[in-house]
Amino acid sequence: MKKSVLFVGVGGQGAILAAKILINGVMSRGYDVKMSEVHGMSQRGGSVSTQVHFGDKVHAPVIGPGEADILVAFERMEAVRYAEYLKPDGVAVINDYAIESVSTASGQYQYPEGCVEAMEKLFDCRVLDAGAIALSLGSAKCMNVVLFGALTQVLGMEDVDWEEIIRQTVPAKFVDLNLRAYHAGREAALKTV
Amino acid sequence: MKVLMSGNEAIARGAYEAGVRVCSAYPGTPSTEIFENLPQYKDVLYCEWAPNEKVATEVAYGAAIAGVRSLTAMKHVGLNVAADPMFTAGYNGVTGGFVIVTADDPSMHSSQNEQDNRRYAMAAKIALVEPSDSQECKDFMAEAYRISELFDTPVLFRTTTRVSHSKSLVELGERTEREPFPYKRNIPKNSCAPALAYAKRPKVEQRLEALAEYGCTSPLNRVEMGDGKIGVITASIAYEYAREVFPEGTSFLKLGLTYPLPMKLIRDFAARVETLYVIEELEGFMEEQIKAAGIPCIGKEKVSNMYELNPARLREMLFGVKPVTRKPEVEAVPRPPALCPGCPHRGFFYAVSRQKDVIITGDIGCYTLGSAPPLNAMDSCVCMGAGFSVGAGMAQAFRQMGKPRKIFGVVGDSTFFHSGMTGAVEILYNNADMIPVVLDNHITGMTGHQDNPGSGYNLQGEIAAAVKIEDVLRSFGFEKVLIVDPQDLSAMEGAIREAMNASQRCAIICRRPCLLIKRLKHDIGQCVVDPDKCIGCRKCLQVGCPALSLRGKKSHIDPTQCVGCTVCAQVCPMGAISRKEA
Numbered sequence: 001m002k003k004s005v006l007f008v009g010v011g012g013q014g015a016i017l018a019a020k021i022l023i024n025g026v027m028s029r030g031y032d033v034k035m036s037e038v039h040g041m042s043q044r045g046g047s048v049s050t051q052v053h054f055g056d057k058v059h060a061p062v063i064g065p066g067e068a069d070i071l072v073a074f075e076r077m078e079a080v081r082y083a084e085y086l087k088p089d090g091v092a093v094i095n096d097y098a099i100e101s102v103s104t105a106s107g108q109y110q111y112p113e114g115c116v117e118a119m120e121k122l123f124d125c126r127v128l129d130a131g132a133i134a135l136s137l138g139s140a141k142c143m144n145v146v147l148f149g150a151l152t153q154v155l156g157m158e159d160v161d162w163e164e165i166i167r168q169t170v171p172a173k174f175v176d177l178n179l180r181a182y183h184a185g186r187e188a189a190l191k192t193v
Numbered sequence: 194m195k196v197l198m199s200g201n202e203a204i205a206r207g208a209y210e211a212g213v214r215v216c217s218a219y220p221g222t223p224s225t226e227i228f229e230n231l232p233q234y235k236d237v238l239y240c241e242w243a244p245n246e247k248v249a250t251e252v253a254y255g256a257a258i259a260g261v262r263s264l265t266a267m268k269h270v271g272l273n274v275a276a277d278p279m280f281t282a283g284y285n286g287v288t289g290g291f292v293i294v295t296a297d298d299p300s301m302h303s304s305q306n307e308q309d310n311r312r313y314a315m316a317a318k319i320a321l322v323e324p325s326d327s328q329e330c331k332d333f334m335a336e337a338y339r340i341s342e343l344f345d346t347p348v349l350f351r352t353t354t355r356v357s358h359s360k361s362l363v364e365l366g367e368r369t370e371r372e373p374f375p376y377k378r379n380i381p382k383n384s385c386a387p388a389l390a391y392a393k394r395p396k397v398e399q400r401l402e403a404l405a406e407y408g409c410t411s412p413l414n415r416v417e418m419g420d421g422k423i424g425v426i427t428a429s430i431a432y433e434y435a436r437e438v439f440p441e442g443t444s445f446l447k448l449g450l451t452y453p454l455p456m457k458l459i460r461d462f463a464a465r466v467e468t469l470y471v472i473e474e475l476e477g478f479m480e481e482q483i484k485a486a487g488i489p490c491i492g493k494e495k496v497s498n499m500y501e502l503n504p505a506r507l508r509e510m511l512f513g514v515k516p517v518t519r520k521p522e523v524e525a526v527p528r529p530p531a532l533c534p535g536c537p538h539r540g541f542f543y544a545v546s547r548q549k550d551v552i553i554t555g556d557i558g559c560y561t562l563g564s565a566p567p568l569n570a571m572d573s574c575v576c577m578g579a580g581f582s583v584g585a586g587m588a589q590a591f592r593q594m595g596k597p598r599k600i601f602g603v604v605g606d607s608t609f610f611h612s613g614m615t616g617a618v619e620i621l622y623n624n625a626d627m628i629p630v631v632l633d634n635h636i637t638g639m640t641g642h643q644d645n646p647g648s649g650y651n652l653q654g655e656i657a658a659a660v661k662i663e664d665v666l667r668s669f670g671f672e673k674v675l676i677v678d679p680q681d682l683s684a685m686e687g688a689i690r691e692a693m694n695a696s697q698r699c700a701i702i703c704r705r706p707c708l709l710i711k712r713l714k715h716d717i718g719q720c721v722v723d724p725d726k727c728i729g730c731r732k733c734l735q736v737g738c739p740a741l742s743l744r745g746k747k748s749h750i751d752p753t754q755c756v757g758c759t760v761c762a763q764v765c766p767m768g769a770i771s772r773k774e775a
Contacts, residue, residue: 046529060437063503064505081525106734122519
């Protein structure tokens with residue numbers, strides 16, 4: 001068994017924490033795991049990606065086109081950008097949430113319409129507005145864990161105690177918020193099936 | 194118990210376990226986190242940020258001469274700066290173990306070129322060690338120091354972005370303290386006077402022969418024998434990809450000591466397989482040597498020497514298997530990195546971009562982003578320090594043509610100390626008609642906030658002497674040093690005009706700390722657009738702030754991104770943008 005999860009979004013959205021919770025969960029099951037991310041210029045509001053690969057034995061820390069089992073997009077245009085990395089029978093968890101880029105804000109480009117619909121035509125998608133869900137829970141900051149909750153619905157690792165993993169991974173004062181975010185994300189992903 | 198570590202964390206851990214005592218580096222992606230992870234061991238080792246890679250390498254080498262194990266680390270282009278001491282250290286030898294980490298950046302995620310620094314090991318005739326995952330990053334450090342002391346050679350320890358930044362599981366060990374080699378003056382060994390270098394020259398060749406022999410039994414090189422049909426010689430991250438791509442039964446010769454190559458071991462492995470591949474990222478470094486030794490193999494005729502590899506790409510290049518992908522009918526538009534909202538560099542680049550016919554020679558740092566649209570305020574960007582010296586060269590060329598132009602040479606504070614100072618001297622000494630500008634944000638920003646000689650702190654988090662940029666410039670001979678807050682646009686424009694019209698030698702320092710510096714308290718507010726006053730003229734969009742966009746026909750400020758720097762408010766002709774306090 002080997003699985004690859006690709007988290008994509010915009011610098012500063014908290015994809016790395018989501019990846020970390022996933023890693024701690026799969027490590028608790030004794031799997032080998034590798035994670036890859038790119039630092040540097042990507043910190044400045046650019047498009048970012050974090051990859052997690054786990055299984056009995058993992059060699060490559062990165063994948064190429066057509067190799068991800070699950071794509072978790074923290075922003076809808078980023079889902080489109082990285083769609084080619086998803087296996088044709090893979091699952092996309094998409095945050096129906098848009099962040100302008102400098103290229104669209106300055107009027108140089110138009111932010112594309114129909115990102116989510118285009119993804120739904122091609123892939124099994126779980127679409128949720130994690131930004132609104134996070135706000136309704138009291139903090140936009142827990143959007144990443146809402147998306148993580150949605151991811152657990154398609155991950156197929158029900159034997160992992162994700163609540164416990166979240167408790168161990170996030171700072172103590174944010175445990176309650178993040179547990180609520182996790183459950184809200186799981187529920188939202190169920191509704192979209 | 195195993196812990197998840199990046200390659201860089203594991204290298205720091207490896208240095209600690211190997212008993213390293215002195216470490217000096219200059220930050221550079223993807224190497225920076227090695228040194229960010231060293232202060233946790235400061236009870237037993239000394240670590241520092243040096244002004245540049247050459248200084249760092251000399252400091253670490255000096256410590257090796259004094260008799261302890263030492264470490265330096267840098268990104269691949271940093272080794273261009275540090276090459277001088279490395280080559281001579283290769284002749285003189287080390288005494289205490291001396292490891293130079295070079296972190297290469299295939300695909301140029303954060304770099305200006307894709308140079309393959311394995312070539313440096315061959316050129317300097319020193320040992321080259323390449324790990325392929327985090328466990329090897331840690332374990333190979335101990336072995337690198339052993340090789341360094343056993344063969345009296347600096348060891349070039351090469352990673353790539355994916356080795357340095359990927360995380361994988363690591364079994365930790367304990368630190369082994371080492372007795373320093375007693376220091377004795379030894380002029381023939383530690384001086385490179387021509388006659389002494391001449392005498393040492395044959396030893397360098399003998400050392401390479403001995404290392405090639407050693408490589409045949411070194412634990413860094415291993416054979417994973419399969420059925421004998423296909424054999425693959427590989428190293429570094431390419432090994433991990435090859436393991437995913439080649440069929441079951443493939444034999445691997447996985448090399449960790451990759452220069453000099455263990456040719457006997459390679460010849461023996463080649464004889465045991467029917468078809469031999471050499472799989473490596475970037476140049477055909479091993480393949481060229483293996484072919485030159487008369488061993489037939491398949492390599493760069495199939496695998497490109499450009500950009501980083503991944504399993505899908507390797508599979509397609511080797512076996513013609515195209516990845517199966519689906520492409521949405523909607524296309525994503527570019528999302529390039531940009532100067533952050535509230536970035537102090539924005540004011541300078543906006544103000545200078547309003548000047549007609551000026552030339553701006555740029556440099557490496559966050560402020561390279563001043564070249565991006567809509568600011569487009571840069572004519573060149575070459576390497577660290579070139580902001581001043583390339584500008585000086587252009588000034589001399591325009592003078593020769595009889596068509597002088599106004600030139601602004603731009604460097605950051607960390608870059609000023611790195612290699613901008615010598616360019617500033619060049620401007621004065623050779624009377625280059627240009628204005629040096631230091632964008633002083635009190636931090637080394639692009640690499641993720643490291644302290645520098647101007648910031649007042651050192652790597653270990655202690656208060657340090659802060660070298661004042663204005664004192665340096667004045668002592669060189671700049672008669673007028675204008676210090677300005679770049680966020681105050683009228684003051685910024687005034688300084689630019691004053692410098693352009695000055696009869697004395699003039700320099701500008703744009704001074705405002707980066708908003709992301711955690712230890713400072715920042716004046717955070719929030720700007721808002723009054724839609725009744727906004728006429729949709731888009732002037733504010735010209736400052737290139739990620740928080741600004743057009744909603745319908747009116748400007749809109751994203752409250753989650755805006756920090757209230759007011760640069761957009763200062764350019765609005767209608768006074769439609771104002772700041773409310775947070």
